Amino acid sequence: MSSNRIDDVFADLKARSSKAFMPFLTAGDPDLAFTGRMIRDVAAAGADLIEIGFPFSDPIADGPVIQASYTRALNRGVKIDGIFQTIREITQSPGWKTPLVAMVSYTLIFKRGIEQFLKQAQDAGLSGLIVPDMPVEEAGEIEPMMAAHGLKLILLVTPTTSDARARKIIACTTGFLYCVSVVGITGEREGIPAALRKQLAGLREITQLPLCVGFGISKPDQVHALREVADGVIVGSALVRKIEQHLNDPDAALSEIRNLVQGLAHAVHGG
Numbered sequence: 075m076s077s078n079r080i081d082d083v084f085a086d087l088k089a090r091s092s093k094a095f096m097p098f099l100t101a102g103d104p105d106l107a108f109t110g111r112m113i114r115d116v117a118a119a120g121a122d123l124i125e126i127g128f129p130f131s132d133p134i135a136d137g138p139v140i141q142a143s144y145t146r147a148l149n150r151g152v153k154i155d156g157i158f159q160t161i162r163e164i165t166q167s168p169g170w171k172t173p174l175v176a177m178v179s180y181t182l183i184f185k186r187g188i189e190q191f192l193k194q195a196q197d198a199g200l201s202g203l204i205v206p207d208m209p210v211e212e213a214g215e216i217e218p219m220m221a222a223h224g225l226k227l228i229l230l231v232t233p234t235t236s237d238a239r240a241r242k243i244i245a246c247t248t249g250f251l252y253c254v255s256v257v258g259i260t261g262e263r264e265g266i267p268a269a270l271r272k273q274l275a276g277l278r279e280i281t282q283l284p285l286c287v288g289f290g291i292s293k294p295d296q297v298h299a300l301r302e303v304a305d306g307v308i309v310g311s312a313l314v315r316k317i318e319q320h321l322n323d324p325d326a327a328l329s330e331i332r333n334l335v336q337g338l339a340h341a342v343h344g345g
């Protein structure tokens with residue numbers, strides 16, 4: 075077994091001809107205690123990897139649901155150190171295996187100091203960082219720093235990324251590649267874009283990295299279609315919306331999130 079849990083998960087799924095289900099959750103919405111419970115619950119409900127959003131005031135590609143969630147978390151005063159602490163408590167619990175990956179703006183990493191942020195991420199037990207706004211020119215320098223901390227660097231390609239640029243991005247991406255399914259922002263959509271199949275086939279020709287698709291996915295039938303062409307499926311807004319709908323009843327939010335994760339994980343794994 076390799077030393078990074080992300081590699082382990084994809085190797086294991088591949089051996090079973092299965093695919094990864096990866097929920098995205100905001101840290102600190104409505105508070106970190108809730109986030110801690112939610113991470114444990116979605117892991118138990120069938121998530122293979124979990125993306126944890128570090129709230130940030132300047133949206134990158136975040137749609138209205140994720141933006142509102144980030145705003146609630148920031149208004150409640152969530153801090154990066156608190157998020158790391160919450161993650162650490164989880165990854166240190168006996169028998170914990172599910173890889174946790176931060177979704178974090180490069181601005182937050184840079185402000186703290188790259189080395190310091192990476193050290194804290196490693197101490198927290200994170201397996202990787204998805205950095206949607208990291209310039210590919212800098213990623214080449216940062217990826218080895220991350221590797222030295224046992225962290226994968228996950229970058230994104232979109233439908234408008236040129237072939238030449240995709241190759242550059244892939245050259246400094248490790249763990250898996252985040253394939254954005256649509257031009258635009260996060261948020262639930264109907265169907266699966268027709269061009270996605272072609273985009274994924276093109277990427278498949280130039281990389282062995284697992285290809286994970288996110289943006290606009292919330293329904294089991296979309297997941298079914300994607301299972302044939304992608305190595306993993308990412309769902310954010312549909313889950314985060316449950317928090318928004320039950321702000322006064324966290325237990326109700328958790329139970330709906332668990333149900334949705336169970337259904338989607340089942341669809342990804344071959345239901």
Ligand SMILES: O=P(O)(O)OC[C@@H](O)[C@@H](O)c1c[nH]c2ccccc12
Binds near residue numbers: 177
């Ligand atoms: O919300 P959706 O459409 O299900 O897509 C996942 C997405 O929210 C999550 O991966 C994400 C949240 N913030 C981001 C910023 C950039 C790229 C991706 C993201």
